[in-house]
Amino acid sequence: MKKPTLIDVARIADVSAITVSRTLRDPERVSESTRIKVQAAVEELGYVPDSAASTLASKRSTVIGMLVPSFSNNVFSQVLAGAYDAIEGTKYSIQIGNTRYSALKEEEMVRRFLTMKPAGMIVAGVDQTEMTRKLLKATDCPVVQVMDIADDPIDSIVGFSNFQAAAEATYYMIQEGFRRIAFVGTRMDPRTQMRMAGYRSMMEKSGLYDPALQITTQIKSSVEIGRHLLGDILSTVPDCDAVFCNNDDVAVGIAFECERRNIRIPQDMGICGFNDLGTTSQMNPAVTSVHTPRVEIGKVAAQIVIDANAKIETRSEKIYDLGFELKKRASTNLRGAAFRSR
Amino acid sequence: MKKPTLIDVARIADVSAITVSRTLRDPERVSESTRIKVQAAVEELGYVPDSAASTLASKRSTVIGMLVPSFSNNVFSQVLAGAYDAIEGTKYSIQIGNTRYSALKEEEMVRRFLTMKPAGMIVAGVDQTEMTRKLLKATDCPVVQVMDIADDPIDSIVGFSNFQAAAEATYYMIQEGFRRIAFVGTRMDPRTQMRMAGYRSMMEKSGLYDPALQITTQIKSSVEIGRHLLGDILSTVPDCDAVFCNNDDVAVGIAFECERRNIRIPQDMGICGFNDLGTTSQMNPAVTSVHTPRVEIGKVAAQIVIDANAKIETRSEKIYDLGFELKKRASTNLRGAAFRSR
DNA sequence: CTGTTAGCGCATTCAC
DNA sequence: GTGAATGCGCTAACAG
Numbered sequence: 118m119k120k121p122t123l124i125d126v127a128r129i130a131d132v133s134a135i136t137v138s139r140t141l142r143d144p145e146r147v148s149e150s151t152r153i154k155v156q157a158a159v160e161e162l163g164y165v166p167d168s169a170a171s172t173l174a175s176k177r178s179t180v181i182g183m184l185v186p187s188f189s190n191n192v193f194s195q196v197l198a199g200a201y202d203a204i205e206g207t208k209y210s211i212q213i214g215n216t217r218y219s220a221l222k223e224e225e226m227v228r229r230f231l232t233m234k235p236a237g238m239i240v241a242g243v244d245q246t247e248m249t250r251k252l253l254k255a256t257d258c259p260v261v262q263v264m265d266i267a268d269d270p271i272d273s274i275v276g277f278s279n280f281q282a283a284a285e286a287t288y289y290m291i292q293e294g295f296r297r298i299a300f301v302g303t304r305m306d307p308r309t310q311m312r313m314a315g316y317r318s319m320m321e322k323s324g325l326y327d328p329a330l331q332i333t334t335q336i337k338s339s340v341e342i343g344r345h346l347l348g349d350i351l352s353t354v355p356d357c358d359a360v361f362c363n364n365d366d367v368a369v370g371i372a373f374e375c376e377r378r379n380i381r382i383p384q385d386m387g388i389c390g391f392n393d394l395g396t397t398s399q400m401n402p403a404v405t406s407v408h409t410p411r412v413e414i415g416k417v418a419a420q421i422v423i424d425a426n427a428k429i430e431t432r433s434e435k436i437y438d439l440g441f442e443l444k445k446r447a448s449t450n451l452r453g454a455a456f457r458s459r
Numbered sequence: 460m461k462k463p464t465l466i467d468v469a470r471i472a473d474v475s476a477i478t479v480s481r482t483l484r485d486p487e488r489v490s491e492s493t494r495i496k497v498q499a500a501v502e503e504l505g506y507v508p509d510s511a512a513s514t515l516a517s518k519r520s521t522v523i524g525m526l527v528p529s530f531s532n533n534v535f536s537q538v539l540a541g542a543y544d545a546i547e548g549t550k551y552s553i554q555i556g557n558t559r560y561s562a563l564k565e566e567e568m569v570r571r572f573l574t575m576k577p578a579g580m581i582v583a584g585v586d587q588t589e590m591t592r593k594l595l596k597a598t599d600c601p602v603v604q605v606m607d608i609a610d611d612p613i614d615s616i617v618g619f620s621n622f623q624a625a626a627e628a629t630y631y632m633i634q635e636g637f638r639r640i641a642f643v644g645t646r647m648d649p650r651t652q653m654r655m656a657g658y659r660s661m662m663e664k665s666g667l668y669d670p671a672l673q674i675t676t677q678i679k680s681s682v683e684i685g686r687h688l689l690g691d692i693l694s695t696v697p698d699c700d701a702v703f704c705n706n707d708d709v710a711v712g713i714a715f716e717c718e719r720r721n722i723r724i725p726q727d728m729g730i731c732g733f734n735d736l737g738t739t740s741q742m743n744p745a746v747t748s749v750h751t752p753r754v755e756i757g758k759v760a761a762q763i764v765i766d767a768n769a770k771i772e773t774r775s776e777k778i779y780d781l782g783f784e785l786k787k788r789a790s791t792n793l794r795g796a797a798f799r800s801r
Numbered sequence: 802c803t804g805t806t807a808g809c810g811c812a813t814t815c816a817c
Numbered sequence: 818g819t820g821a822a823t824g825c826g827c828t829a830a831c832a833g
Binding site: 805808813 | 823830
């Protein structure tokens with residue numbers, strides 16, 4: 118007993134194969150009576166379309182290609198989760214590629230994905246190689262960049278401004294009275310670099326910029342590396358009075374190490390994280406962070422692909438800025454802490 | 460300028476299409492001279508095989524289907540990461556389905572995946588529905604269950620014993636001198652239930668079992684829920700002297716809340732987490748946890764699928780117990796703490 | 802609104 | 818070791 122095909126369904130419904138095909142793909146285009154007959158036959162046989170055959174014949178698959186730089190980074194698992202939410206119940210599926218933060222690897226994967234005629238492509242960030250941009254511009258499937266914002270997207274872009282988010286957080290810390298604010302950057306991927314630029318711009322504007330305050334490493338972010346980095350900071354810039362971290366786990370590590378060394382938060386050291394991954398809000402004292410709409414970004418990106426394939430007219434603008442939210446917590450509340458410690 | 464096909468390559472290499480096909484899939488089966496000609500032609504044209512056509516003709520795809528219960532759970536992102544490591548550079552790709560901890564949804568997704576003739580299926584745990592087991596047993600592709608161990612796998616199984624891991628952690632805490640050890644369980648998925656069973660078995664064996672010590676909720680685990688649960692525990696079983704949590708984030712939340720309430724760790728409250736996700740080891744005091752080989756599990760599972768497809772004879776046993784490791788840290792070091800506090 | 806014809810690009814089967 | 822014929826299951830393009 119082998120898998121039923123369109124022809125089997127057609128025979129039972131007493132129509133031609135192509136009619137069955139149409140009924141399944143676009144029920145509006147057949148008469149109601151045929152639709153009912155066909156649907157009954159499909160039900161009876163438990164027919165499920167063969168996607169390989171469909172892809173081959175139509176030169177268009179139902180696979181959405183999604184390229185992320187990392188799995189270990191929580192941020193991207195959440196973007197993925199959002200995208201999977203969006204395709205739930207649709208005919209689309211997602212195939213993921215791991216670029217490992219390499220633009221060249223990304224280019225190679227884009228090539229590979231494009232050969233399978235994807236329904237859409239979702240890529241992280243805006244730092245593609247020239248060739249990748251060219252390939253993605255030339256393809257006829259929708260392309261969505263995620264996790265940042267730029268003026269000149271390849272096609273659509275969904276995210277928030279890493280530059281602005283960092284600038285706003287930095288501004289807030291300055292307002293709170295911090296002066297020697299360090300930027301702590303791990304991995305130094307393009308989004309972290311944008312954050313550093315936002316930080317720098319605001320520090321310069323306030324006459325507080327000092328290159329020595331930029332502490333960076335190529336190592337990936339983790340709670341452990343955060344702890345080590347506090348040591349580096351204190352030996353390099355002993356008068357540092359606050360840290361702005363490119364990711365929450367680094368901020369958590371720094372907070373733990375401050376506690377261990379009896380460095381008071383925020384009186385001796387202000388701390389601000391990025392992404393608001395869930396732990397910072399629960400600490401003692403709670404750690405300030407920039408909340409980012411990761412799940413929403415994934416959801417919107419996948420929805421753009423789905424809508425474009427259905428030719429649904431969506432918002433004409435191709436730039437979807439989903440914003441961010443600075444979560445002000447005790448770890449940077451210097452004015453409040455000064456007041457309380459009297 | 461359209462995509463080159465096998466025939467284009469064949470023309471340039473001056474052989475037939477089928478020879479090109481063979482050269483690409485099994486270079487050993489053609490003579491060296493043809494192999495060189497063909498490979499040169501492939502290179503020249505930048506030929507990339509069409510996977511839809513190949514799937515249709517061979518009734519076997521290069522997609523590995525992988526069903527996970529959740530994306531937000533770090534544990535599964537790491538299993539995914541391991542699986543992606545294993546397929547790197549191979550012809551295989553992975554398609555993920557999110558079962559959202561529902562066995563029925565899983566069944567539906569298994570059905571859907573099987574229609575695409577996958578190269579293999581990887582599913583989480585051992586609690587499939589009867590129908591899912593039947594479907595997976597009947598398929599001819601390799602099936603790998605991950606994240607637990609059982610005697611009667613569908614096909615292969617890669618994981619560790621959640622029961623044993625919990626029993627061992629519980630035994631260790633009892634040895635340390637804890638008596639009123641609570642089990643804190645979130646989500647209550649099958650693996651958490653196995654952990655609870657392991658805990659219970661050891662508590663019973665020691666004459667310490669008390670159902671009131673089992674604190675469970677259907678809510679998913681998070682640092683925040685951990686904090687709330689400590690309150691529940693203390694009001695339900697005020698004499699509780701330790702907690703064994705089903706996941707690290709819950710343990711972290713409980714540690715934070717202890718700190719906030721000036722409950723000393725481990726003197727007043729011992730804490731043990733599960734999975735060793737990275738934060739527990741960095742805390743003050745460091746929190747004990749059961750380290751689980753998540754990345755390795757994913758990697759081995761995908762490798763099993765790859766090897767089975769290549770007909771490479773692997774270990775004949777189908778059960779791969781990758782073990783676990785109890786990381787004993789300060790949060791449960793009651794004997795050491797008692798000594799130091801003199 | 803429905804059917805006919807003709808492939809999509811590749812792998813299987815059987816020759817040689 | 819290599820090739821010819823055939824079909825996988827579906828859909829595009831065109832009729833009617």
